Amino acid sequence: MTNQESKITYDPDADVLAWEMNDRTIAYAKEVKGIVxxxxxxxxxxxxxxxxxxxxxxxxxxxxxxxQELGIAVPK
Structure with a gap:
């Protein structure tokens, strides 16, 4: 994977949606409200x-x- 490619996967058993942005080495992680x-x-x-x-x-x-019910534009 190059830095310009990304990959999104979903694991239904774990109920985790993952967005792999690049293939660099992972050194550490931070979690905030269910997002790592x-x-x-x-x-x-x-x-x-x-x-x-x-x-x-x-x-x-x-x-x-x-x-949408409040009439506020929501990007699609």
């Missing part, structure tokens, strides 16, 4: 994981619906 971001030794994001992805996406859909 893995960084290279030079602090470049390498991989983003959304834990409990079905719940996260359901909340996103609810948020989008509410925004």
């Amino acid at each position: 971001i893995h960084f290279s030794p030079h602090h470049v994001p390498v991989l983003v994981e959304v834990l409990e992805a079905t719940q996260f996406l359901a909340k996103t859909k609810d948020f989008t619906r509410i925004m």
Whole structure:
């Protein structure tokens, strides 16, 4: 994978959505509210994981619906 390619995968058994941004070496990770971001030794994001992805996406859909009901433009 080159730095310009990315790959998104979903593991239904773990309910994890993963966005592999590049193939750099992972040095450390930080988690905030069910989202884990893995960084290279030079602090470049390498991989983003959304834990409990079905719940996260359901909340996103609810948020989008509410925004639309309020007449706020939502990018597609």
